[in-house]
Amino acid sequence: MRYIKLGSRDVSVIGLGAWQIGTRYWGWGTEFGPDNVSALLDAARDAGINLIDTAEIYGQGESELQLGANLPSNDDHFLIASKASPWHLGASSVQRAAARSLQRLQRPSMHLYQVHFPNVVMPLSRTMSGMRNLQREYLVEQVGVSNFSRARWARAERALGALVITNQVDYSLLKPRVFPALEPMLDDGHVMIAYSPMAMGLLSGKYNTEQHPTGARVKLPGFSARNYVNVRRVLEVMEGIAKAHTALVSQIALAWVIAHPNVIAIPGAKSPEQVRQNAEATDIQLSESEMAALDEVSESYKPAVHIPRPFEVAKWVVNRDYRW
Ligand SMILES: NC(=O)c1ccc[n+]([C@@H]2O[C@H](COP(=O)([O-])OP(=O)(O)OC[C@H]3O[C@@H](n4cnc5c(N)ncnc54)[C@H](OP(=O)(O)O)[C@@H]3O)[C@@H](O)[C@H]2O)c1
Known part of the structure; x- marks a missing residue:
């Protein structure tokens, strides 16, 4: 495992996303369930992974509850990152949301507390005033944001008056413009956290017009028959590189993401x-030529045209410079 600095902590460049834990959308209760959580966490610990990302909204709190139930409160291996929903971003409501998360997580404090999505009607000054109090009371070690453009991230930092250490964004070989957009911020201790780094499993290479994913993903535009055709070219380049490394296609998806500083x-x-x-x-x-080949095919990928989902429209409205 490789580690980088997150404030004074060393954090593994591969973490464990915990949205699937407690979420039926991801097959919770059918493909896997409460009996499997402890084995997932043990595997992460054994592999040197020390970051777990959850949110109050995941499984309506079930993800945090499961982590709380399966991790001792004095565990000092994992760094726990959670998120406040956009409707809990007032100064006092963000503090109440953090307290509820900590209760579910059965911990006295968390390492990273992130604003899950921007909320255009709630001034950042109010959210960050709540975050400041959480830090002052040692309930939250570091503050982060998610789905923020670079400009909004910088504004959040001015509002906090201190380091907003991370921005968690949708970044994979199918969304290559995100890193260059945030790169100017990625110094002085700032870190970008890439979510959906395998494009929700699409970049594992195991899905196609015959093999569909389980659960609600099958309805997403990325997993449509038309889009499989567009992703095919990206997967072909990935497959060639995977073969040269005796690796899996899914591992090439991740290796490309974490090759970025x-x-x-x-x-x-x-x-x-x-x-x-x-x-x-x-x-x-990945060698320079492999990175170049992946960059090129990734840049040339065009998602199949689809009617934008309300969530995508909201993202564009909130962050006008968000169309990465
Ligand atoms: N901040 C935000 O707005 C936001 C949004 C989305 C996600 N997130 C965070 O990012 C995390 C990860 O994102 P994600 O779950 O959307 O997408 P992802 O990590 O790209 O894909 C996860 C899915 O890929 C498949 N997979 C995982 N490892 C694999 C492997 N080694 N080989 C083959 N398939 C594999 C699994 O599903 P199958 O095996 O069923 O295919 C898994 O559930 C979430 O858990 C959450 O913490 C944050």
């Missing part, structure tokens, strides 16, 4: 085997 990837995983495979992506050193 000050970037952490937080793939979701449903089995210890997936956790181990994801962690092993840190062993892959």
